[in-house]
Amino acid sequence: xxxxxxxxxxxxxxxxxxxxxxxxxxxxxxxxxxxxxxxxxxxxxxxxxxxxxxxxxxxxxxxxxxxxxxxxxxxxxxxxxxxxxxxxxxxxxxxxxxxxxxxxxxxxxxxxxxxxxxxxxxxxxxxxxxxxxxxxxxxxxxxxxxxxxxxxxxxxxxxxxxxxxxxxxxxxxxxxxxxxxxxxxxxxxxxxxxxxxxxxxxxxxxxxxxxxxxxxxxxxxxxxxxxxxxxxxxxxxxxxxxxxxxxxxxxxxxxxxxxxxxxxxx
Amino acid sequence: xxxxxxxxxxxxxxxxxxxxxxxxxxxxxxxxxxxxxxxxxxxxxxxxxxxxxxxxxxxxxxxxxxxxxxxxxxxxxxxxxxxxxxxxxxxxxxxxxxxxxxxxxxxxxxx
Numbered sequence: 613x614x615x616x617x618x619x620x621x622x623x624x625x626x627x628x629x630x631x632x633x634x635x636x637x638x639x640x641x642x643x644x645x646x647x648x649x650x651x652x653x654x655x656x657x658x659x660x661x662x663x664x665x666x667x668x669x670x671x672x673x674x675x676x677x678x679x680x681x682x683x684x685x686x687x688x689x690x691x692x693x694x695x696x697x698x699x700x701x702x703x704x705x706x707x708x709x710x711x712x713x714x715x716x717x718x719x720x721x722x723x724x725x726x727x728x729x730x731x732x733x734x735x736x737x738x739x740x741x742x743x744x745x746x747x748x749x750x751x752x753x754x755x756x757x758x759x760x761x762x763x764x765x766x767x768x769x770x771x772x773x774x775x776x777x778x779x780x781x782x783x784x785x786x787x788x789x790x791x792x793x794x795x796x797x798x799x800x801x802x803x804x805x806x807x808x809x810x811x812x813x814x815x816x817x818x819x820x821x822x823x824x825x826x827x828x829x830x831x832x833x834x835x836x837x838x839x840x841x842x843x844x845x846x847x848x849x850x851x852x853x854x855x856x857x858x859x860x861x862x863x864x865x866x867x868x869x870x871x872x873x874x875x876x877x878x
Numbered sequence: 879x880x881x882x883x884x885x886x887x888x889x890x891x892x893x894x895x896x897x898x899x900x901x902x903x904x905x906x907x908x909x910x911x912x913x914x915x916x917x918x919x920x921x922x923x924x925x926x927x928x929x930x931x932x933x934x935x936x937x938x939x940x941x942x943x944x945x946x947x948x949x950x951x952x953x954x955x956x957x958x959x960x961x962x963x964x965x966x967x968x969x970x971x972x973x974x975x976x977x978x979x980x981x982x983x984x985x986x987x988x989x
Contacts, residue, residue, distance in 0.1 A: 727934055731903065738936065741969070742968075824964075
């Protein structure tokens with residue numbers, strides 16, 4: 613991977629919310645065309661890291677470079693241009709309920725391009741074919757299943773032919789079969805369309821299926837990095853606990869009771 | 879992106895030079911407005927100098943084809959680079975268009 617083109621680079625990223633350090637010096641390179649999975653437990657900072665990569669959050673210190681340009685120091689107009697090369701798939705798809713499938717996908721094209729209506733309508737059909745949903749243009753999000761809504765979210769993310777797609781928990785809340793369909797689509801689109809994918813998930817099955825490379829975040833730091841096979845055979849007890857889903861281990865989920873009693877009587 | 883037009887017998891050949899993308903697709907559409915409106919138009923679009931067509935470009939070509947057909951005209955594509963050809967395959971459009979390896983074949987085949 614070392615000689616591959618770096619499309620995103622995160623350098624010494626630090627971010628705190630109030631007194632809690634959520635990202636504690638994260639360094640990361642994403643290579644063009646790869647699918648990188650960022651995994652970790654709830655609150656480990658993985659969504660926060662993703663939001664720094666998309667420019668939604670500004671760090672306390674450190675930088676995020678997309679195609680060599682530091683997005684933390686960009687003017688809004690410059691950032692708008694960079695923004696066009698990436699698509700986002702949000703948790704629970706985040707479609708507009710009042711708009712039908714076609715309107716949800718075409719919104720970004722209507723807002724950001726000068727393309728004619730009939731051209732956009734052909735593009736929407738092409739995108740829906742790619743996610744296996746041709747014929748569903750006029751359905752409202754409430755009239756289709758959760759898995760289909762995710763696929764619409766995917767079609768929307770690739771509406772502008774992005775170079776990079778960010779996925780925030782793309783399979784959360786789906787049954788295993790539907791989740792498997794979404795995994796297959798992510799793989800398919802990434803390889804066919806040569807898209808660089810960054811996926812935040814705590815779904816281990818999904819991570820091992822789609823990833824070229826996995827990083828594990830714990831307490832705002834990257835504690836493991838490697839191919840799915842390397843991660844599976846990793847020896848770090850925190851990694852092992854996470855991969856096995858074991859409630860007991862070095863990752864603590866309960867505060868110690870002494871502090872609790874002190875806190876009650878403070 | 880630029881488009882030059884020339885005649886080869888009763889066939890009009892268009893040489894497209896540059897990418898057909900979100901920025902240039904509207905121009906492509908405009909350029910073909912007149913020739914496509916002519917009845918029984920025989921058009922060949924030579925894509926040898928096109929290295930990339932995004933989905934707006936593909937949609938624009940589909941729309942041109944649709945319009946040409948409605949007027950009784952024909953559109954053929956020739957000289958697609960490997961990368962461009964694979965885009966037609968991924969989107970299954972290679973079955974929709976008459977695609978020829980060379981301009982010569984595309985021009986000579988018209989009835």
